[in-house]
Amino acid sequence: MLEPLGLTRQEQDLYESLVSRRPVAAAELIDESTALARLVELDLVTLVDTDPAKYVVLPPDIALDVLARRRERELADARRKMVELTVRFHGSTARREPADLVEVLHGDQEIAQIMPRLLLSARNEVCGWDAPPYRDDPNQVNQLELDQLKRGVTFRVVYDRRGSVDRPGRLAALIQGIADGEQARVGDVPLKMTISDAPLAFVPFDVRATRHQTALLIHDPTMVAGLAALFELYWDRAVPLATYDGQQPAADRPTAEERDLLALLMSGFTDLEMAAHLGWSERTVRKHIDGMRHRLDADTRFQAGYQAVLRGWLEHRG
Incomplete structure (x- = not known):
């Protein structure tokens, strides 16, 4: 999770490995030379001139904090540049074709x-x-x-x-x-x-x-x-x-059958298709739709669907 500080995944893996180890001889890290050079450049690791030479991790709470502050300064500089460019852009608008x-x-x-x-x-x-x-x-x-x-x-x-x-x-x-x-x-x-x-x-x-x-x-x-x-x-x-917050009176809540029927109705199913899906007759489908229209005080099916939304009939309930 150190990518925002400028480390690649390989560099982070190496750094985390070194944090949990004692000073490591340079010869042991010869295969990690590229990632190691980057950690040294970022002042996260230093080479100690001993015999043999060893790499030592600097205290993470200090080294990473310094790196984070450096990043914050770079972002602040970038924001200032963004503002400057925005002002230049809008200032040139009047002169554009x-x-x-x-x-x-x-x-x-x-x-x-x-x-x-x-x-x-x-x-x-x-x-x-x-x-x-x-x-x-x-x-x-x-x-x-x-x-x-x-x-x-x-x-x-x-x-x-x-x-x-x-x-x-x-x-x-x-x-x-x-x-x-x-x-x-x-x-x-x-x-x-x-x-x-x-x-x-x-x-x-x-x-x-x-x-x-x-x-x-x-x-x-x-x-x-x-x-x-x-x-x-x-x-x-x-x-x-918009939908209500789900606190409508119990008497105004739809039945499970009405919710299923509304979902099919507003998905564009015909009466015949809804009847087949619900195992009803077309007459039963129309009867239920007319009943909902009456409850919702709607003249058309579209108005019934819209009123159902306003009353929160289609909200998911846990």
Whole structure:
């Protein structure tokens, strides 16, 4: 675990071996010459001029602390350089040509390559609108988003009510995203857009196409700030898609049968498929769905699924 201090695995293994041994004759370490030279360079080990010459480990609490402090100074210097470069970057923005502030992306390959770059650029937050058309399966888990969530990056997304949410299996995928830490709302959004606080913004150009063949990657901080302000307007107007904390009254809790039926319903199964899976008749399936709609005060199946989410019916229970 000493890699952050600049040691390779081989160097760490040798160091740990020497820590638990008495001074070792130089001749015994001839096969470890490369790793040994690095430990000497880092002042973790020293060569004592005895007969024969021996390598001695310096006290780890002192030597490793010195090395750690050295690393801290290097990181501090790197941060200062980062700030300097950031100031230079933003100071030069006004002098850059418009073509340098907006990249035009053409084709599936360029567009696919840009999304990881945008998500990984975020320091604190990614926000945006989710709307069709989709390049990939909209129900597929975005592993990169999960990794960023674990790092503490916030994700806020407004999902289009008709084109994005009202699709077979989509609501179940959104529920999983919320469980992973995403903040989601539902509303009417005009197009797909993703914004990183780098700042960077991705906007598809041909929004009427069935697939995005052209898109814009915007670097200009002023333009990105404008799009972010527009996002906030839609975010404030959207309906939160969230679950309760599981403390709903016992009378409002779903039965095991209702939970199984909801999972199938929101995964896009037909009545016939749900009946076959549950061992029911189609009539029984429809009866249970109508019963849930009545309990949830919902006019449609989609509304029933949405209300089930709001009431925490689909939360995992231990």
